[in-house]
Structures are given as C-alpha cells and as structure tokens.
Amino acid sequence: MPESDEHVFLSKAALHIMESASKSRLFGYTEGQRKRFDFSCDLKKDWSKVISGQTLWGHGGDGIDKDLRTLLHDEDIAAAVYIARHESRNRSRLAEVTQDYLRTMPKSLSRLRVFWVPADFDADDEKSRRTVHNLLKEEITKDLLLQVALGGLTSADVTRFASSRRPGLPLEILSQVKRAGYRSHRHTAKALDVNLNALQFETERLFIIGFLKSDSPQGGIYSVTDSGNAMLDICSRLRDYLHGSLGDGNTNEDFEHICKLLGIDYPSISITEPLLIGDDKRNIEDPTALLLQHVAQADADGAVEWPEPYFNLPSASEISTAS
Structure with missing residues (x-):
C-alpha cells in the first residue's frame, strides 16, 4: 500500500x-x-x-x-x-x-x-x-x-548550576574532571589552585545537580555525566557568543532555540555588559546573566578546556566521491 x-x-x-x-x-x-x-x-x-x-x-x-x-x-x-x-x-x-x-x-x-x-x-x-x-x-x-543528545539536561539543572556563588569555579571543576579525572578533593584543589573547602563544596553541588557521578553514593572518585558534558558544550558556545564568534552576525537560531528551552536567553545579555567578579551591574536574579558570568570568569581565569563546536566529519565514501 x-x-x-x-x-x-x-x-x-x-x-x-x-x-x-x-x-x-x-x-x-x-x-x-x-x-x-x-x-x-x-x-x-x-x-x-x-x-x-x-x-x-x-x-x-x-x-x-x-x-x-x-x-x-x-x-x-x-x-x-x-x-x-x-x-x-x-x-x-x-x-x-x-x-x-x-x-x-x-x-x-x-x-x-x-x-x-x-x-x-x-x-x-x-x-x-x-x-x-x-x-x-x-x-x-x-x-x-x-x-x-544532551543527557537529560533541564532548565532546573541550568538554574541550579548558575546559582553558584563562585563564578567560574563549577565550570573549571567540570573541565578538570573531564580532562584529568578526579583523584581527591586535595589533588583537584591543588591542580586548580583554589581553596580546598570551596572546591569540595562546589564538587558536591555538581554531584547533587547530576553533572558529576561516582561509583559511591557518598561521592569520591568522580566523572562527568552526559548532562555535565552537555553543560560544558553549551557554555563553550556561550563563550563563542561573548567573543562575537557564534555564527554569522554572532547568531545561531538552532542553538538559541535549544537554549530557550533550557531557560537560557543569552541574546538578552549584551556582549558588552560587565560580567566578571567585581563588576557591579550584573543582575543576580537572572539565571542567564549568572550563567554568562560563570562563562566569562572561567574564560578570564584560563582554567577551562573549552569543547570545540561539533562538525560532522565526511564519511569515507564521501571522501572517495569527492576525489
């Protein structure tokens, strides 16, 4: 039929x-x-x-x-x-x-x-x-x-992540765990050159949110979850936005649509707005502004290995056809 x-x-x-x-x-x-x-x-x-x-x-x-x-x-x-x-x-x-x-x-x-x-x-x-x-x-x-594709990431996850009072540090922890693993609080605090208590508190927050996982219910040796990796990818594209390099005219409609479903209205924040620690004009009640502050501060600190935009590689058959 x-x-x-x-x-x-x-x-x-x-x-x-x-x-x-x-x-x-x-x-x-x-x-x-x-x-x-x-x-x-x-x-x-x-x-x-x-x-x-x-x-x-x-x-x-x-x-x-x-x-x-x-x-x-x-x-x-x-x-x-x-x-x-x-x-x-x-x-x-x-x-x-x-x-x-x-x-x-x-x-x-x-x-x-x-x-x-x-x-x-x-x-x-x-x-x-x-x-x-x-x-x-x-x-x-x-x-x-x-x-x-984004590991079950939700708008509530994004809001909880952005609400950390230590701008940049949660992103730096995720990047460090993805790059080098997590042997102990002390080892990771030393690698990131941050206060041990702050590191432990933020790591436990990431575990509770669901961006880190551990074989032990009490935590310990952590790894990044699918949703944690998705958060890193999204923040990397938000960094592109702050650098004015997200796409033609610094726009990407498909990325913007996904972000809005996650409660991230990044076009509402001008790339010229002050976002770093010590700037007084940020809106502490706006999850998007807080998230972009995390991105800007982590970028300024230079402690994050930002994931590159994902592009499909051509298949072997496409390469041979082109040749």
Missing part, C-alpha cells in the same frame, strides 16, 4: 528537525538507512546514538503492534520514536500494547517517545504543514533531543 502524503511529510519532518538541531554545533547528524523503519538517523559526538522511528497515519491502529515490536526489539536504538495520528482508537490500542511491554520489557519501553499529530492534519495545506512542523519541532527538541 503506497504511503499517504501525510505519512511521508511526518517522516521527513522528523529527520529535518533533528538535522536542523545539529546546526547548534552541540552534536552531529547523519541520516541512516530506512531498512525496517520509516526514518532513522545517528546523532554523534564522542558518542553515537541511533534514533529510529515509525509513522502511524492511515491504517487505523492496526499496525501498532508490529510497529512497536520492530522498534523496541532493536537494542541498538537509543530512542524509538513513534509519530502517530491523534485518534481515540490509536491512543487506546497504543495503551494496550505498551502495557504488555511494561510487564515484559520495561527497559525497552523507556526508550519509546510518542508524538501525537492532530487527526485533521492535511499535507496538501501549507498552513497545516507549517503548524504541524512547528509542533513537532518543539516536542522533539524538548522531549527527545534534550534527553538523548
């Missing part, structure tokens, strides 16, 4: 949204082969996370069992995406099927992300296409990309 125009549009829209988000330079994007799925892609950095999905539109829920079985039984998929027509029979059937997986394969079910599309969506109508694309962009970015 040929795919409907709506089915084709929704599958392509999912890929377009994820490819566009990669222009934030926080991760890379490679489209995958469809094989058994309606769409598939690989998000890359110093990790590789496959996202595959199915689109449910025209078969009235009859194929939900098969679609979920195809998605959830593939252990290589980091996130299984289901884009479905919002109808009561579809929701009812999906609830029945997922209840079975909840009993038998709860870990696999946790990878499932379902995005509902209004049942009256018409792919032949430009306004309808634009509305649905924007709806999916908001939901896929917030509920999928932040979870998968």
